[in-house]
Amino acid sequence: MMLQLPHVARAGRFKTLVAPLVAGSLSTSAKLRNAPPNFFTRDLSTTSWRPRLKMAEPTSPRAVRKYLQQSHDRIFENNKKWAEEMKKKKPEFFTDLSAGQAPDYLWIGCSDSRIPAEAITGLDPGEMFIHRNIANLVNNIDLNVMSVVNYAVRHLRVKHIVVCGHYGCGGVKAAMTPKDMGLLNPWLRNIRDVYRLHQDELDTLEGEAKYDRLVELNVHEQCRNVIKTAAVQQCWAENEFPVVHGWVFGFKDGLLKDLKFDHEGQLAEIQKIYDLTKDF
Structure with missing residues (x-):
């Protein structure tokens, strides 16, 4: 059974790489076999979310560190995009928000x-x-x-x-x-x-x-x-x-x-x- 873990690709977007998954249930195996090719892909540069499995036991400390850094940075990237979008929609939004x-x-x-x-x-x-x-x-x-x-x-x-x-x-x-x-x-x-x-x-x-x-x-x-x-x-x-x-x-x-x-x-x-x- 295989699980896709995130890594940084070119152009600044997060894609996936394939790594072994710890032994799972028969129902999980069936879901994997019947799932479309991109079912577990997650674009970490956006706030959209799709079904995915939990991260398997790490294959290496380097892979874990990379994933942790990506998942941390994603929050700040999303926050910056959100702040910019809110300013465009309503220029006075943060002025009103800071008032109480x-x-x-x-x-x-x-x-x-x-x-x-x-x-x-x-x-x-x-x-x-x-x-x-x-x-x-x-x-x-x-x-x-x-x-x-x-x-x-x-x-x-x-x-x-x-x-x-x-x-x-x-x-x-x-x-x-x-x-x-x-x-x-x-x-x-x-x-x-x-x-x-x-x-x-x-x-x-x-x-x-x-x-x-x-x-x-x-x-x-x-x-x-x-x-x-x-x-x-x-x-x-x-x-x-x-x-x-x-x-x-x-x-x-x-x-x-x-x-x-x-x-x-x-x-x-x-x-x-x-x-x-x-x-x-």
């Missing part, structure tokens, strides 16, 4: 590299405040996400808070695996608790349907966790915003699914126990 931010949206999403929040929502820099972690969790003892929520609500005055999960989430699947995950155990326990709360429903499902439903339920529970915060409750009581939404992204069609999270109904239910507005 006033986003309408707070996005709490998964760290998965395949979900660029601004790209899939069609928003520009400055329109969305973003926090990401494994499996898009909102944990009340995670100072990182709690600080983000507080700053976004109290200082940026966002109008919408979106918790966005995605089908095929590795964190959700890991949480459903009966195995010691080491350092990940306390983090994944939050997802396992979601499973426990909805075990009767989930136990009637199998395979991907079960994973997909847990992804949705996890998003729903994280939306509830957002509403439990003092910042959200107090800002809503005063201004009737922000509104909390639960969405799921699908890799198969690139579309966002609105789970129709009932912000006001859930807030009323939650405040029977978690009311943080009495002294506000």
Whole structure:
């Protein structure tokens, strides 16, 4: 089996060279045999991306160093092109950007590299405040996400808070695996608790349907966790915003699914126990 690794060609464009691939699965072999000749080619001088395999075990230190330098330089080349394109489209773009931010949206999403929040929502820099972690969790003892929520609500005055999960989430699947995950155990326990709360429903499902439903339920529970915060409750009581939404992204069609999270109904239910507005 062969894998193509990048190298620098003439004219400044990245092409590929062929190197041995470590032994893979039969399904991978079949994909390689049936793939078109340029299937794994990647032009690293552009921001476009095509399906490719991960880099195999290095054949030499020199090849690794070359690849690392190319993948590093590519970012700065792309950044320069992006800056030039933005200036052409809107000359005052960076002047406006440097003046400050006033986003309408707070996005709490998964760290998965395949979900660029601004790209899939069609928003520009400055329109969305973003926090990401494994499996898009909102944990009340995670100072990182709690600080983000507080700053976004109290200082940026966002109008919408979106918790966005995605089908095929590795964190959700890991949480459903009966195995010691080491350092990940306390983090994944939050997802396992979601499973426990909805075990009767989930136990009637199998395979991907079960994973997909847990992804949705996890998003729903994280939306509830957002509403439990003092910042959200107090800002809503005063201004009737922000509104909390639960969405799921699908890799198969690139579309966002609105789970129709009932912000006001859930807030009323939650405040029977978690009311943080009495002294506000």
